[in-house]
Amino acid sequence: MVEPGLVSLPVPIIHGLPGLRQLEREIMSYGLSIRRLLIGFAATAVLAVPAAAGAQTRTTRLIVGFAPGGPIDFVARVLSDQLGRELGHQVVVENKPGANANIAADFVAKAAPDGQTLFITTAGAVAISPALYEKLPYDAFRDLAPVTLVVNTDEVLVVSSSNPSSNVPEFIAAARQRKDGVTMGSSGIGSVPHLAMELLADVSKTTLRHVPYKGVAPAITDVIAGHVDGIFIDVPVALGHIKAGKLKALGMAAPKRHPLLPDVKTLDEMGFPGVDSNNWYAIYTSKGTPAAEVERVNQAMRRTLEAESVRSRLLAAGVVPAPGTPASLAALQRADFEKWSRVIRVKGIKGE
Numbered sequence: 001m002v003e004p005g006l007v008s009l010p011v012p013i014i015h016g017l018p019g020l021r022q023l024e025r026e027i028m029s030y031g032l033s034i035r036r037l038l039i040g041f042a043a044t045a046v047l048a049v050p051a052a053a054g055a056q057t058r059t060t061r062l063i064v065g066f067a068p069g070g071p072i073d074f075v076a077r078v079l080s081d082q083l084g085r086e087l088g089h090q091v092v093v094e095n096k097p098g099a100n101a102n103i104a105a106d107f108v109a110k111a112a113p114d115g116q117t118l119f120i121t122t123a124g125a126v127a128i129s130p131a132l133y134e135k136l137p138y139d140a141f142r143d144l145a146p147v148t149l150v151v152n153t154d155e156v157l158v159v160s161s162s163n164p165s166s167n168v169p170e171f172i173a174a175a176r177q178r179k180d181g182v183t184m185g186s187s188g189i190g191s192v193p194h195l196a197m198e199l200l201a202d203v204s205k206t207t208l209r210h211v212p213y214k215g216v217a218p219a220i221t222d223v224i225a226g227h228v229d230g231i232f233i234d235v236p237v238a239l240g241h242i243k244a245g246k247l248k249a250l251g252m253a254a255p256k257r258h259p260l261l262p263d264v265k266t267l268d269e270m271g272f273p274g275v276d277s278n279n280w281y282a283i284y285t286s287k288g289t290p291a292a293e294v295e296r297v298n299q300a301m302r303r304t305l306e307a308e309s310v311r312s313r314l315l316a317a318g319v320v321p322a323p324g325t326p327a328s329l330a331a332l333q334r335a336d337f338e339k340w341s342r343v344i345r346v347k348g349i350k351g352e
Helices: 017-057 071-087 099-109 123-132 168-177 192-204 216-225 235-243 291-306 308-317 326-347
Strands: 059-064 090-095 117-122 144-152 155-160 182-186 208-212 230-234 247-253 281-286
Touching: 059 071, 059 099, 071 090, 071 117, 071 144, 071 235, 071 291, 071 308, 099 117, 099 123, 099 144, 099 281, 117 123, 117 144, 123 192, 123 281, 123 326, 144 291, 144 326, 155 168, 155 192, 155 216, 155 235, 168 182, 168 192, 168 247, 182 192, 182 216, 192 208, 192 230, 192 247, 192 326, 216 230, 216 235, 216 247, 230 235, 235 247, 281 291, 281 326, 291 308, 291 326
Parallel strands: 059 090, 059 117, 182 208, 182 230
Antiparallel strands: 117 281, 144 281, 155 230, 155 247
8 A cells, every 4th residue: 555645666576685686676777767857857947947038038129219208209108018018028118319310220220130129210310311411321221121100290380479470471471571581490400390491491482591409409499489480390399388388380281280280271271382291200120120020010010009098199199190011111211212302402401
């Protein structure tokens, strides 16, 4: 009778010393088998731990080319948690500011082509910088793989709340009455606000003097104070200042009115066509990333943008979710590159 929990060993009938030796051999043989079994289990466990840990620690890096706190950084952080759930692992936002996001673009261009490093960028680094700078450390068309458009970001022309102009025709009329025209700020040479201003100057045949700043924050400060007459800025940047009564919206540089600024007419409606300036945000990854991985990230981003918790926050901030295919993003990038290249070439604009 064997007690519960004990192993029953095959014990031969013992007839003297040979029987004892046989028993010893049986026990030793059984013990050796148990030892080998335990060693096998231990080896399997040791091998399994790194594999499991690897699955647990897999991380996607979402690279932002600007400092924390800006509009594109906000969008990246709204997306990251839900995108992580859709991909099945953590998504970490990393800021690599500098050179109009060209530093971040170069970082992603040189990353491993595995879809684990993503670049969320405005049109600037991929559609304007290639035309603005003679030399870049990356090729926006050769070294980056389009994944998906994320949001459309319309530009709105704003002035100080104390400015007497209430719409674009009045603003242009005031410019024509001044010998040197009016001043318009921007977030930097070659930025979308700068190029939108150049388009308005052409279509209105009016002198608009460019005042570039190193970033949008100081430019807005000077517009609010009346040191600069006006500026084109992304709707998400403008909304808070408009609601606070510090800035006045004169017109949308977009094909249609913005849902959060329904009373603000488009420039087309006011007789200034061709000034549409969409500073869209999109996702890219390293060239050479397998098509299947690009598609996997694309689909995860589509689901992310469809999630109500994400969509509602983006719309409330003034950006419109607009997911698409890698091919449609590539076409948009090429079209905007050609559009802004013409403006940069005709105006003789040089990057700093």
